Amino acid sequence: MKKLFSLLMLVGLAAPVLADEVKVAVAANFTAPMQKIAVEFEKDTGHKALVSTGATGAFYAQIKNGAPFEVFLSADDEAPAKLEAEGVGVKGRRFTYAYGRLVLWSAKPGFVDAKGEVLKKGDFNKLALANPKTAPYGLAALEVMKKLGVQEALQPKIVQGENISQTFQFVSTGNAEVGFVALSQVWQDGVLKSGSAWIVPADQHTPIRQDAILLAKGEGKPAAEALLKYLKSDKAKAVIKSYGYEL
Incomplete structure (x- = not known):
């Protein structure tokens, strides 16, 4: 014992x-x-x-x-x-x-439509995205805008975050009305946590x-x-x- x-x-x-x-x-x-x-x-x-x-x-x-x-x-x-x-x-x-999945998101309900047409309308002052030189989600966002033919028109409205967290902060605080963020930041268990969003189809950018x-x-x-x-x-x-x- x-x-x-x-x-x-x-x-x-x-x-x-x-x-x-x-x-x-x-x-x-x-x-x-x-x-x-x-x-x-x-x-x-x-x-x-x-x-x-x-x-x-x-x-x-x-x-x-x-x-x-x-x-x-x-x-x-x-x-x-x-x-x-x-x-x-x-x-x-x-x-x-x-x-990863990319999403166009706004903290405002009803601001982003389900097809992302808000990008073509351009009815906002600031569009946030992560620095495409260091953040893959930022690079994917540029690819989407190029594919939609809106990058040139939206260029003056773009504000860049150092990473996707800062980009999300820009949008969540209202400093940018809309922005490209990671779906994981606004989504959980199959539900959008707040605001409005367009989940970008995977074929719109490099996986x-x-x-x-x-x-x-x-x-x-x-x-x-x-x-x-x-x-x-x-x-x-x-x-x-x-x-x-x-x-």
């Missing part, structure tokens, strides 16, 4: 040691689902995800320059592929965790394929390995789908 008690004490003492932390760079569009996933990840595994959010292009530059991230959840597939080719990402440890990759600093680290595995779990996939992403 005494031996059993001692063994249980040792196991109890060892458990916290096994818990680990993982530093994750997360594309701004994936902020809400990642926050939810991080909570469940810690509950289920004991590991903690330390999440930083921002623009994909900015994260790519930071990671190349030695930022201490161990896992990168990008808003595209290009940045992780480049990091893998450059040896900063671990070869063969890249996969697609979601396909927003979002890849995750294990970075060199995270190779062999328990929490980093566990997080990548967890992102492929049914529980994580259910969260991702609930925010409007496709798998």
